[in-house]
Amino acid sequence: MVTNLLVSGYRSFELGVFKDDDPKVVIIKKCLKEEIRSYIEEGVKWILTTGQFGIEQWTIEVVDELKIDYPEIKQGIIFPSLEFGSNWNEKNQMKLMQSKKKVDFVESVSHQPYKDPSQLKNHQAFMLEHTQAALLVYDPENEGKTKWLYQAILKKQEVGEYDCRLIDFDQLQNTTIDE
16 A cells, blocks of 8 residues: 655756746646545645745645645655755745645754765655655656656565556646636
């Protein structure tokens, strides 16, 4: 049974989203909400992200909204390293701080500031080890940074059970917003 769900996907800049009120965000959040609701109804207890801008930040907002109907659901941010986001601009650091206030758990895999790519690899392994499924807003035909996580999930699936659902561009384009 899936109890811990990892949600990730494109960064906002990879989707061409540079403003909070971009109409694309409404569509993305609707898709995320439908898929996450489905996972919750199937038994998921924890939604985990790594705090990146884009899909992961919007996921935190969506889960915060879902807590109205599912108050038992928990969410956490698990950063790759200590001081994650400290080099971001002030506006983005504020958004990250607001996200941290919405979640039930905040931690980092490495308790040192970022120093080398091994921390990212260890973080990815940790996240896959502590979840049973992933929901990715990702289209393999349109690679982005999520490519590395997707490839790691495919490798994990070769040796064991790990559920992965993709929200691809077709699904996003076919989603309508109720007026």
